[in-house]
Amino acid sequence: SSPHLVQVRERIRINGQPISKELFSKYFWLVYNRLEETKDPVHASMPAYFRFLTIMAFHVFLQEKVDLAVVEVGIGGAYDCTNIIRAPVVCGVSSLGIDHISILGDTMEKIAWQKGGIFKPGVPAFTVAQPERPLEVLRDRARERKVSWVVDGSRWGVPRGGGLSLLSPQCPLYLCPELDAFEGDHRALALGLAGTHQRSNAALALQLARMWLQRRGCWGLGELKETLPGAKLEGRPVPLAPTFQPTDAMIQGLRDTEWLGRTQVLPRGPVTWYLDGAHTTSSIQACVRWFRQAALNQDKPHE
Template sequence: EAFKGCHALSLPRALGRVATRLLCRALSRLPWVSFQDAIRMLNTLQTNASYLEQVKRERGDPQAQLEAMQGFLERSGLKVEDLDRLNIIHVTGTKGKGSACAFTECILRNYGLKTGFYSSPHLVQVRERIRINGQPISKDLFNKYFWLVYNRLEKTKDPAHASMPAYFRFLTIMAFHVFLQEKVDLAVVEVGIGGTYDCTNIIRAPVVCGVSSLGIDHTSILGDTMEKIAWQKGGIFKPGVPAFTVAQPERPLEVLRERAQERKCPLYLCPELDDFEEGCRALELGLAGAHQRCNAALALQLARTWLQRRGCQGLGELKEGPPSTELLGGPVPLAPAFQLTDAMIQGLRDTEWLGRTQVLSHGPVTWYLDGAHTTSSIQACVRWFRQAHRPLALSPCSGSEVRVLLFNATGDRDTAALLKLLVPCHFDYAVFCPNFTEVSVANNADQQNFNVTLENALTRCLENQRTWTRLLEEKVGQDPWLPSPLRVGGLLQPAPARGSLLLVAFCLCPSRDTVHGGMLLVSIPSLVRLTGGTPRVWGAAPGCDEVQCLVGGSLKLWQGSASGHN
C-alpha cells in the first residue's frame, strides 16, 4: 500500500539486485501495476548493460547467439523440444514475409483452427506482435506472461547466467509461452532478421518453411549482396521439412537451392496466383497491390502443406502430380497449383495487415500508408499509390489537390536509391521527419526506442532532405513538371504557386508546436492536425481542397501517422 501511486519502475533503481527480484515478483501480482509498467520494464531490455555484454561476447561467433537463446529459453522454463508441440510455420524473406504470414494465418483460421502469430515490428502497441486467432493478446494476458517470463529469468541469474535476453529475444520467448499455455493448434512465426542466426531459429521441427521475396536490407548484419542474404535466409531450412519460395533472381535462388540440399530440405517454387484462378473467377485479396499476389501464392502453399502434413481432409485436388521430393542437383521444382477450398478463398479475402498498402481518410486528407523500406518494396508502393489514386498514373496533380510525401528511412538503408524511385510521383511537398509521435513518450511506453537518439534521428532527416533536393535539381530540365530555377534554397522556403516545391524539416522541438517561417512541427500528430484543417495552410493555390499524403520508408513512420490519425 505504501508503494501505491508511485511510478512502478522508479523503485528498482535505488534497490539492490535481491530487492529488485523481490519487487519484480511483487509487482506482477499487484492489480494497480499497469500494462504500460510492463512495457517500460520490457523497454529496459533495449539498452541494458547485460545486452551490451551479450553483443561483445557473441561478436564473431554467430552460433553463440542461438546457444544463448536456448539458454534463455531453458531458464524461462521451456526446452527446445517443447516448441515442437506448436506445429510451427516458419517464414523468412526480405519483402512480404509479414503479409505472407498474415495470409497464411487467416486461411488456417478459416479452417476453424486456433492460431498463434508472432511478428515484428509492432505498429501501435507491443502486444500486436503476439496474436491469437488474428487478434493481439489482451493487456491482461500480456501482463500475465510478461511477468511470468521476466521473473523466471530474473530468478535464474547467477555468475554464469547474469544477463537478461535483449528485447526481441525476450518477446520471442514470451510468445512461445503464450502459444503453449493458451493451447494454439499452430503458430505462424515470422523471422526477425535473416534466418540462420535469428533467435527464432531455435525452432528445430517446423511443419513447413517459407521464403518470401529477397532484396537488399540489413546489410551490416546479413551481407551486402543478394547471395549473402539468400544464404542467411536459407538457414531456417530443416531436414525433411518442405520449404517454399517465390520467384527470385537466378543467383539468389541458386543459393537457396544449395542451402536446401545442404540441409536435406525439399524446396519448391510457388506457382503464380494466376494458376489457381484458371477456370474460376479472380481471387479477391484483403491486401491491396499487385505485389501481394506472390505473397498470397506463398501462403496458399504453406497453408495447404501444413494441413496435409497434419492429416486434414478436404484440401482440394492437385491440378497435376506433386513434384519429386528427391534432393537432386537440378533447378528448384515448381509446386503444382491445386483447387482452392472455400476456406482458402475466404482467408485470402479476409486478411488484414496494418501498415501495408492501407488507405485512411481524415477530413480533406487521404493517407496512403505503406511500410515499404527497400528498393523493390518502394517500387511496389509507387505502383500501388498510382493505382489507388488514378490521376497519378497520368500526370501531376490537378489544381484542386496537393500531393505530399511523408518519408523517413533508418539504419543502413540507401536513402538516395529509395527517394529516386519516388520523384516521378510529382509531390508538391516532401516532409522528412523522425519516427516520433510525441515530444515526450514517457506516457506511451509502446513507442519508446532507446536505441535511437533524437539528435541522430534529426541528422538523418536532414540528410534525407538534402538527398531529395539533389535528386530534384538533377531532374530540372528533364521533367517539365519541375520549375526552373528550382526554389530549394532552404528548409522552409514557401511555394509561391502550384508546381513549386516546399521542403519541410519535420523536427522535434520541446518548447513549440507552431508553424514558424514556413513549417516547423514537433511531432507527427502536428502534421495530422495541420492537414486535418484546410489544405490551404500548405501554401497551395486558391481552390485546393484535397491533400493526398503518401507515408513510406519505415514501418515506424506508419505507426506515428496512424497514432496521430487516431
C-alpha cells in the first residue's frame, strides 16, 4: 500500500504490522543485488521507486509464506506495476474520483476504464456505488475480460443441486449493498475509522473477505440475508451482491481497524489535532464533513 506516513516499512505489512527494520534491510538488498546482477546492460536503469518496492513486497510475501496478500494499486490499474497477478482470488474497486488526470484521463469514464483493468477472467469483482456512466464502464471492462464465474449454489450457502450461475458473461461484476444492509438485531456496525465515507469501504471489505474465505473452502461465513445476486437487476447496470450476517471476527475487525493519520483525533494538552489527508475534490469534501462532525462532537459537554 502507499503512501507511507512516517517510514517506508509501512508499505509492506504482515499481520497488520510493518515489517521490521531487519527484514526490510535483508530483503531490500537481496532484491536490489539480484536486479543489479541481472539487469540489461544496454538498458541499465533499475526499477523506479514504486516498482522496486512492489517487486520487493512480492518477494517478502513469498519468502515469509503469507496466507493472504492484499495488494493496492499505485495509480489506476490497467498499466500499474501491481497488475501482474494473473489469478487473484477477488478484485475490488472503491469509490472513483478525478485524480492523476495526466495519466488516467480527465473524465470519470476514462478513469473507470483504467481501474477496470485489474479485472481477470474467472475472478469475482466487486465495487461500491458509483455514478451511472463510470459504473457502466466498469461493467463493460468486466465483460471484455470475461470475468465469469459459474459455481454450484451451495457456494453461496444455498442447498446443492440448484445449478445456479451466479456470475454470467452479461453480469460479471457485483455492486456492494450499503453497510446498513449488513446490520441486524437493530445493532449498528461500529467502525474504527470515522467518517461516513468509510462505510462504503467497510461494505466492500466485507464482501472481499467473505469471497476469499468462501473460495478457500472455509465454513461459518455468515448467513445470507437476501436473495442471490443477479436475481433482480432493478434497472441497475450491475447486480447487487448478497448481504449476509457478518461473523464475530468480521465485526471485531471493523471495530478495531485503525489507520494512523486518517480521520485521527489527537488531544495534546490544550490543543486538539485533527489529522486526515485528501487530494481529490471528493476526498477533500469527505475530509471536511468528517472534521466538522468531529469538531462538533469534541465541543459537546461530556457527562
